[in-house]
Amino acid sequence: MTHTPRPPRIVRWLACSEQLLGQAAERLNAFNVFPVPDADTGSNMHATMAAAHAAVDCQEDGPVDIGATLARAGAAALSSAQGNSGTLLAVMVAGMADPLRGLEALTAPALAAALHRADTAARTALSDPREGTMLSVLGVVRQSVAQTLRRAVAEDRPVETRAVLEETVSACVRDARTAVEATEWQLDELSRAAVVDAGAVGLLLVFEALRAVMLDEDPDTELTEGLHGYAEGITAEAAGAEGGVEVMCTIELDPIGAATLRHRLTEVGDSVIVAPTRRGEDSQSPVPWRVHVHVPQAEAVESLLHEAGEPQDLRVSDLTGGHDDHAHAHGGR
Template identity: 30%
Template sequence: MISIAYLDGRRLSRAVIAGAYFVSERAEPLNKINVFPVPDGDTGSNLAATLQKIAAGIARLRERHVRRMCQALADEALGGARGNSGAILAQFFSGLCEGLPDRPRVSTRDFGAAALSAAESAYHAIARPVEGTILTVIRDWARRVSERARDVPDFAEILPDSLKEAKRSLENTPKQMKALQKAGVVDAGAQGFVYLLEGIVRYVRDAARRSLPPVPPEEVRAAVFDRTPESILFRFCTEALLEGDSIDRDALRREAALTGDSVVIAGGATRVRVHVHTNEPEKLFETLARFGEIAQTKIEDMRSQHETRFDRNRAERVGIVTDSTCDLPAAMFEELNIGMVPVRVLFGSENYLDKVTLTPAEFYARFAVTDVAPKTSQPPPADFTQVYRFVSGHHGSIVSIHLSKALSGTYQAAVVGARPIENTAFEHVNSRNASVGLGLVVRAAAEAAASGRPFAEVVGIARNAADRVKVFIAMPTLKHVVRGGRVPRGKGMLAKLLGILPVLAITPKGTAEPVARARGFDGALRKMMRLLEEAARAGDGKGSRFGVAHSDAAELAERLSREIRDRHPESDVMICECGPALGAHGGPGAVAVAVLP
């Protein structure tokens, strides 16, 4: 293992991203052991979502100043924190930032002092701290880091050693909390923090390698506890992001504690994340409004979550999974409970997870300033297994719908990834499509599943939609497809010389082929819209669904959607941004239109 004498912004960023990914792979095992503060089975999901938001936010930064990077990390954590453990983690990072000296690099001693600050800050975020939780493990880990940092100047030695102390503290949590001892598990939030440290240590140990070897999540025994929803005293997990000037966190904590329990107040004087379990969310929001402006809210019914987790209807529910080449509005993935497996995006030797550690906006910003042609690769089967394992915990069957087999090996990776999953029926659907066309197919299947349609019907709806959907694509230039090797350089030069651009379509076989040519981008757009109109006429003219996807071209997408609405006022038109996996080939300015007649 290499020696690490200092920590700067880039090293901090890479380590946290590695840790975040390690936790995300283990979300479902954490959900299984979720007992405290309520057994609603979402600690793993919440920690993973919080850390993915952090990773996505800092992945695009090139900040080498460690405190400034840590501040960015803390800001992302505060804005994206979910659940009790997510809010505590946000305050941990905030305290870590406050404890770091204002220098580009820090030593192990500096980091040890900051770790103690982070632990103290995490404790202060809680109205009624409880031992045997993530707080205890954070404190024990921080003390060990600080103790070793007095004599050891090497992060590569301190981090593995302090991980051992964190694991020892974790194993002790059932002795500190009767609920854990009775359930036969360790604390889920504390285990999540240990996973974060483990991912970081693994990254440090394997930093010399270009890619990290996969470590499959270990099998865990589910917690044993009272499975009646009525055992949950406060029904709603309620969160808010509060903004203002000089927010009095102590007064806010006292007021919030009057409305429920599991109160976490994370953040600083101008921005605060509030987490409370309560029976009166609106009353809580009224209280918060007296302290500042409410910028964000979230309410989850924990009794409903509990019922969903343990009810006897699992076998009847159908889960939907796709890959990140599926372009849909971001909110729709959550509304329709669609599982998504990210494709890999590579800028040289840097590896990102599409729409997870690299958002579309970040991708196009990076695309604009680099000469390196971005590339994509299919997810490994293990990534599908991870998502399938989570979805199968709540659904007896899964319909997995993916990018055309003719364009990628993603479909086959999904088939292989399903093999380790037991007691779950699977159907894999080759959409023979991509981007917003795949999105329309997935949306149709997800809506059918959400309405309670049986497995066979959902499969039929997905296959029928895949047969009918039509997609057309136009690009303002061929230079990106030439640079990526999709079009021979000679053909690209000739097209540029003549000012000719193609309109592409996804064929019934699932390949992308030119179906029209035009002079200039405006001409290509006109031909694309004529082809879309012809495809729409194949339906009954009513109730057709349309989609417009764009690569960093929001104004153009809005213009095209207005044109569609003018011609089809009774139809549904959705707009979304193409993810990095497809934006890498079409480049900025490309648009795709689709119709499901």
């Protein structure tokens, strides 16, 4: 019988995440409220994970460097990320990479280190980190993994074993589900609409994909039952759309330039994300940064970007319609 090679688990995780987000995209789009009800959270998260998976999908069967693989996936995701939720998901994937470099198999301690780095990267990239969002789920999952490890140590069990990893990823999904439920009461916008956060549900599915792949199981089809908004497949209109545009681009900057641009963007807009797409040769080297901001009018942001450098893939999207308004000539698609 011919053996059909299986991709490495890290690639299968990205593939399963892409599949689950694709299946959920329409519902996630329908009820997303925060930061704006622009009906594209699911599509953006799915597109991000599809780009991450595509960047590493050609790898052959057999062991791979998990961190190097995630670094390639994260860079691809950041380069093509769209929207607040898609960009933040890309930051998380990229952030997990460094602590996993050189490893061919995931362990619970390595996962704890990767999630800690991802949480730090996500909160650093945002100008105004808010609980009741994807950040809440990521933070709870990070704490869940650490707690499982502490329990294993207290029980004098080796923490590098497969059994502890399986216990860890199972617990983190249970705790992520609880964190998603809590988002409804952490943000006024969600409470008024009586829904949980759409991005948080999407991230729950990403962690469920990790659990399923690590345990060699099918994803839990009942995981999202009862989550307000998603479970009913409703459209959340209570928050209303206030207009404005979303501006995104990639721009090469050194760390000081990136910090300066972030500060200036927060003065004219909100939902600011500024995150590097890859590491530099040293801590002060210029590297490409992915930039995302919501603003009433694009002109002020475009001026700041051109003062800072040469923006690539500069895109402006109408927040009320969830579609691309235009892509500019500087690398625009």
